Amino acid sequence: MRNETRGTVELTLAMVLSGTLGIFVVESGASPFDVVFFRCLFGAAALGAYILARGWFTGHGLTPRKLGLAALGGVFIVFNWVFLFEAYEATSISFATVVYHTQPFFLVLLGAVLFRERITAARCGWLAVAFAGLVLVSGVRPGDTASLEGLGLALAAAVLYALSTVVTKRVTGVRPHLVALVQVLVGIPLLLPFADFGAASRLGAGWVWLAGLGLIHTGVMYVLMYAAYQKLPTAKIAVLAFTYPAVAMIADWAVYGHHIGPVQALGVPLIVLASLRVTLPRRPRARAAAPGPRTNAHAPEAASPAATRSA
Template sequence: MTRQKEGMIGVMAAQTLLGTIGLCVLESGAGPVTVAFYRCIVGGLALAAYCFWRGDLTCIFRAPGRVLLPAVASGVLMAGNWVLFFEGIRQTGIAVATITFHIQPFLVVLLGALVFHERLRPVTLIWIALALFGLVLATGLTGAEFAADRSYLFGLGATLAAACLYAGVTIIAKGLTGLSAAQLATIQFLTGSLVLVAFQPLSPFELSAGQWVWLTVIGLVHTGGVYVMLYNALPKLTTPVIAVLLFLYPASAIVVDALVYGQLISPGQLAGLGLIVLASLAVTLNWGRRPDAAAPTKPPVSCRASSG
């Protein structure tokens, strides 16, 4: 098997698995804080074991403060992102929340322009505007269809807030050096578990056996397992291939929501997702920009780790 095929299989498996995380969140019956806490602690320990197996776990403790402090800050943002995203799933459904969350690459572009003074070209703004229009279609909040209840609107707001926090995580990771992706994620998850303790998640003794199963799957499979698959697969692929395969995540989520909960998205919502996908590919692959003006092609920063 070629290196590229191995990478494609790894990313496809990881993104398809991420599309099932909403099912586990809902079936666990636990609140967003509890789910996020156990995802952090179980996933963090799994990645710490992975780093130990690779022989670079101790490097985390030797990292200087200028590296550790941003990593810890990104862990706080990651924890908040998961809590808000899981709340969005509860209020709007798996498909809508997942599609809405995928507006975050465009938030990264805008934040990058603000933080790193990266130039925003007119064509980029056009693609972002198209993505925002797609988001309006995907959420179903258009014209006469604007009849959503308060909990639905709250869920959309929570999901958009989660996307903003994850964009912050990505921006911090983009400017951070001295840690591997696995080391950074380990710090983020263990930091997140410490932060979320203050918000009183259910204790291990308050969880039923069934809840333990779902939360363990989220921690070991959707976090530790998926992240390791992505770390090993992404370096084997080119940016265009990565950009396309990353959208298996929302596609998988839509299928899961339809098959398990009977939640079918409308043609308008599907068209909205299509516009978001189109705009994301355009921004990632520099469509519409002159060859001499385009930046060197590299994997999109959002590939560093998927929120899921």
């Protein structure tokens, strides 16, 4: 129980940090491509130092195939950040974050398309509920190009995150910290052609926010998350994950005065409820007169990166 309590504190702190990420992005004053490039640069330094201190570079378990999968996942995760940060600029942190949390539904759809996984009638129903919530949250009206653009960017980010999750889950036997390091390292050469060093040199105090994104929101946050994964069941991880959008919405309102309208607010609980129903493992059906111990066919994967859907 003490171990689980510690995991709860660690994951809650990680989600609170994740909820403040949008503030760091906006306050840096940098373009989304520059933000992600320097997040990867500072994040790689933070994660690399932590892994080196723990001695995890030896016996890492990476093979050429696993390294390739981790790198491919990195391509998806890096551009997921770019689209999400673009969505912040197009609309607001609150709006983009809520839409971004449609990731579990894209995971379900990708599983059906790529791996021919069966989608149950119940999951189809929850997908419909989530779509209804998304329509309400979007609040897009004819001629409202900003909201429409922000909606598209946040949905693109969600799809890319789901693709990264599908790929990364196939990297087994490797510490998630090492996988995360590979992914941010991939982002450095990948985004180098898009980085505007001239504009970055004029950021001034913006460098503090960029360094924070790498050291805090990539280094510290990921260490906290992965430590918590080992101590918590998936059900608790899924519930605590919604600390992230809650903090993001509060921070957006407190700092920038942005908030979603009354009609949009009606869609938030629909997305949250549907996401939880899709994410949480289903309970096994009770069998009458079935002797012996039963096993849960839907055992949680505590280290699944999809569980927290953090940015």
